[in-house]
Amino acid sequence: MQVWRTASLPYLLILPALLFLLVFFVYPLAQAFLVAFQSPQGEVTLQHFQRMWRDINFQPAVRNTFLLIVLIVPLQLVLALIIALLVHSRFWGASAFLYVCAIPLGISDLAAGIVWLSIFAERGYLNSILQGLGLVDSPFLYLSYQHPEWLFTAIILTEVWRATAIVMIVLVAGLQMIPRDYLEAAELCGAGPFQRIWYVILPLLKPSLQTALIIRTIFAFEVFAVVLVLAGRLIPVLAGESFFWYMDYRNTHMAAAYAVLIMVLSTLVTWLYLKLLRPREELLA
Amino acid sequence: MWQFFRDELWPVVNPGSINFEFMQEQLLAEEVWIGWDHTARVPEALKQKPDDFLAVPAPRGPEGLGFMTVVAGLGIPAGAPNRAEAEELIDYLTRPLTQIATLREVAFFPVVQEAEPTTIGGLAGLSRGVQVLADGVAKQSAAPNAVVTLLPAGLGGRAGEINKIYRDAFTRIVINREAISTVLAQEGQNLQNLLNETGAPCWPPDPPSIGPCQLELE
Amino acid sequence: MRHAAGRALIYGAAVLIAAWVLFPLFLIAMAAFSPRAEIYKWPKSLIPSQLSLETFLFFLHSHGVLESTLNSIGVALLTIAFTLLLGAPAGYAIARYLFAGREAFKLGILMTKMFPVVILSIPLAVSFIRWGLYDTLPAVALLHTALALPFAIMITASVFAGVPRDLEEAALTLGCSRLQAFLRVALPLALPGLAAAALFTFVMSWNEVFAAIILTVHHRTLPAQVLVTLNESPLPFRFAGGFFMIIPALIVIFLIRRYLISLWGATLR
Numbered sequence: 175m176q177v178w179r180t181a182s183l184p185y186l187l188i189l190p191a192l193l194f195l196l197v198f199f200v201y202p203l204a205q206a207f208l209v210a211f212q213s214p215q216g217e218v219t220l221q222h223f224q225r226m227w228r229d230i231n232f233q234p235a236v237r238n239t240f241l242l243i244v245l246i247v248p249l250q251l252v253l254a255l256i257i258a259l260l261v262h263s264r265f266w267g268a269s270a271f272l273y274v275c276a277i278p279l280g281i282s283d284l285a286a287g288i289v290w291l292s293i294f295a296e297r298g299y300l301n302s303i304l305q306g307l308g309l310v311d312s313p314f315l316y317l318s319y320q321h322p323e324w325l326f327t328a329i330i331l332t333e334v335w336r337a338t339a340i341v342m343i344v345l346v347a348g349l350q351m352i353p354r355d356y357l358e359a360a361e362l363c364g365a366g367p368f369q370r371i372w373y374v375i376l377p378l379l380k381p382s383l384q385t386a387l388i389i390r391t392i393f394a395f396e397v398f399a400v401v402l403v404l405a406g407r408l409i410p411v412l413a414g415e416s417f418f419w420y421m422d423y424r425n426t427h428m429a430a431a432y433a434v435l436i437m438v439l440s441t442l443v444t445w446l447y448l449k450l451l452r453p454r455e456e457l458l459a
Numbered sequence: 460m461w462q463f464f465r466d467e468l469w470p471v472v473n474p475g476s477i478n479f480e481f482m483q484e485q486l487l488a489e490e491v492w493i494g495w496d497h498t499a500r501v502p503e504a505l506k507q508k509p510d511d512f513l514a515v516p517a518p519r520g521p522e523g524l525g526f527m528t529v530v531a532g533l534g535i536p537a538g539a540p541n542r543a544e545a546e547e548l549i550d551y552l553t554r555p556l557t558q559i560a561t562l563r564e565v566a567f568f569p570v571v572q573e574a575e576p577t578t579i580g581g582l583a584g585l586s587r588g589v590q591v592l593a594d595g596v597a598k599q600s601a602a603p604n605a606v607v608t609l610l611p612a613g614l615g616g617r618a619g620e621i622n623k624i625y626r627d628a629f630t631r632i633v634i635n636r637e638a639i640s641t642v643l644a645q646e647g648q649n650l651q652n653l654l655n656e657t658g659a660p661c662w663p664p665d666p667p668s669i670g671p672c673q674l675e676l677e
Numbered sequence: 678m679r680h681a682a683g684r685a686l687i688y689g690a691a692v693l694i695a696a697w698v699l700f701p702l703f704l705i706a707m708a709a710f711s712p713r714a715e716i717y718k719w720p721k722s723l724i725p726s727q728l729s730l731e732t733f734l735f736f737l738h739s740h741g742v743l744e745s746t747l748n749s750i751g752v753a754l755l756t757i758a759f760t761l762l763l764g765a766p767a768g769y770a771i772a773r774y775l776f777a778g779r780e781a782f783k784l785g786i787l788m789t790k791m792f793p794v795v796i797l798s799i800p801l802a803v804s805f806i807r808w809g810l811y812d813t814l815p816a817v818a819l820l821h822t823a824l825a826l827p828f829a830i831m832i833t834a835s836v837f838a839g840v841p842r843d844l845e846e847a848a849l850t851l852g853c854s855r856l857q858a859f860l861r862v863a864l865p866l867a868l869p870g871l872a873a874a875a876l877f878t879f880v881m882s883w884n885e886v887f888a889a890i891i892l893t894v895h896h897r898t899l900p901a902q903v904l905v906t907l908n909e910s911p912l913p914f915r916f917a918g919g920f921f922m923i924i925p926a927l928i929v930i931f932l933i934r935r936y937l938i939s940l941w942g943a944t945l946r
Contacts, residue, residue, distance in 0.1 A: 187770035191763045198823035199789050205800035230627050265687050273934045274695045280926025282884030284900050288919025289705045299704050302721040318474040347938050396793045399886050406478030416795050423619040426803055433796040440793055481909035488717050
């Protein structure tokens with residue numbers, strides 16, 4: 175009697191969570207595919223994907239989303255690594271430094287967009303500072319369709335400012351798990367700081383890097399509020415298109431089609447990461 | 460018309476206007492000196508600085524002075540509970556005093572004859588700004604060759620897609636500088652498909668049609 | 678010599694990076710506390726001629742802001758409740774029991790992190806309409822719970838794993854039932870970690886914007902309200918709104934700073 179109860183207890187404990195996850199993940203996923211592949215009359219159809227393909231915003235949205243990911247994620251990785259290594263070196267004030275760098279963890283992408291809007295707006299702080307330094311006479315309109323490079327720069331800066339903290343925390347946690355003896359041994363063997371980083375830390379950090387990359391990239395596919403705040407509709411992105419089809423044009427089929435596309439792309443890229451960054455077995459021992 | 464937009468008008472338009480939604484903000488911030496918008500999206504500018512602004516009718520075109528009235532309809536869905544109260548509410552909203560209050564607060568113009576601003580004049584306690592607006596609207600409606608246009612009607616739940624067609628046409632012609640005839644042919648086809656699929660008949664100023672409205676696609 | 682140069686480099690880099698994080702926060706605070714006229718002025722001075730609550734109060738009194746703030750708080754609290762109720766038992770099970778399917782369950786949880794919020798919100802919006810839940814706060818809380826639950830399970834698992842098993846065993850031998858051992862021994866020791874997880878969940882829910890905007894019309898949360906009215910709202914409103922949304926973040930991250938590493942370390946597995 176006692177044995178039976180203990181054996182079933184863990185299952186009872188995970189049951190509510192399991193049911194919840196089934197309802198709120200598996201069900202919407204199935205529903206999204208259903209709605210995306212179903213015509214308003216109820217037949218299976220590819221018409222929504224065909225329409226999505228022909229939409230004037232489709233190719234720009236795919237291109238912009240990928241461009242942003244390719245530019246933002248590596249930048250963040252490098253910056254997060256630098257911060258993590260700095261924290262790891264335990265200089266005086268390192269914990270305060272860690273707190274400061276972690277602040278953006280709590281900042282939503284909407285708020286971050288607004289913060290950098292105050293900088294890049296036509297009468298914003300960037301123009302004001304440049305004018306104060308005597309570098310410009312009249313405000314430069316950064317956030318206009320005539321300057322897509324500036325729109326991208328503003329978005330990239332905002333995302334790097336906001337989301338590097340996520341990557342950084344993962345890397346700091348990963349660094350903490352590296353046994354000090356390895357590094358001491360390397361130092362005793364005459365390895366300088368950069369060699370220690372390159373030959374000891376980075377390989378051992380690979381699992382954390384992989385995790386951080388995956389998490390960050392999945393979030394990056396959803397980039398939405400930052401683009402909306404800074405660029406409005408000038409820079410189409412995938413999540414934005416899904417949003418507009420749902421809210422403005424009131425077409426759930428098209429919105430679902432974009433959602434399915436985002437899901438497929440994120441899963442594909444995650445799978446690629448897992449394949450390419452498989453950590454060497456001997457290091458896991 | 461599109462050529463005029465693209466080659467002569469757009470170069471003097473604030474490029475940020477693609478994202479403008481309520482003109483009053485840009486008018487107050489002086490980012491825009493001449494703005495076109497729905498009357499309900501400009502009252503703040505007029506209320507705050509009534510001496511700085513004029514409200515004038517839309518420009519006249521070859522077919523006349525076209526302007527759009529957004530009619531906010533009041534209706535009771537079939538089978539609704541509390542039908543009596545709903546009817547009382549509609550009665551209340553259409554009373555002249557309520558109509559004036561609506562005009563005063565949100566610049567939605569009265570639909571009831573007794574509440575016409577020109578009839579009541581300054582008695583209604585309208586601020587100077589709203590009075591300026593009301594005068595402009597009155598001039599526009601009374602203009603010779605005025606052509607009243609309504610928002611697209613009869614499209615049901617797909618009305619939002621008309622916005623997309625117009626936005627895309629604008630983006631393609633003015634921003635992306637595609638060939639005008641190609642864009643008009645393609646987006647025109649999109650519009651025709653939408654009209655056919657929703658079965659919407661033509662709406663004013665076009666005479667009503669039997670069956671879905673047919674576009675004149677050259 | 679090399680030591681000093683190395684140290685200088687480290688401190689220099691740290692100061693530069695800290696400034697990069699803090700300067701924009703300083704600017705938005707200045708913008709939020711500038712008088713309205715100064716926001717439109719050009720050139721702007723970094724520090725306004727007079728600090729004023731005008732812009733901030735204008736934001737708070739704007740239509741819908743106070744209600745949406747209360748909605749946001751309500752949704753966040755509901756999310757914490759749902760998440761802990763569902764996640765803590767699951768975390769405890771993972772920490773304490775080696776049951777068949779444990780690894781599969783953990784893998785399943787990991788995979789849910791890969792679901793973009795977009796593919797959850799759009800179908801659930803349709804479903805919620807059908808179930809009569811659309812545009813209600815609990816509906817948004819449910820979706821936020823879905824987003825937070827995977828993290829919460831792994832975090833509580835690691836928190837409970839950090840509570841020595843012997844203490845619970847000792848309580849059992851002293852006559853407590855399993856439940857009593859849990860409530861009197863494990864839970865109090867796990868409380869700080871759980872509190873940190875709860876605060877982290879609060880921030881996640883407070884900040885979430887996409888699902889909130891899709892699922893609500895009249896009962897908007899604060900981010901949804903700000904985003905929907907963004908293009909029609911004046912600059913002072915936007916700046917004050919941005920700053921207002923950041924305040925809880927600053928407070929919460931400060932409160933849980935000690936747990937940040939351990940929280941994320943847990944999710945590494």
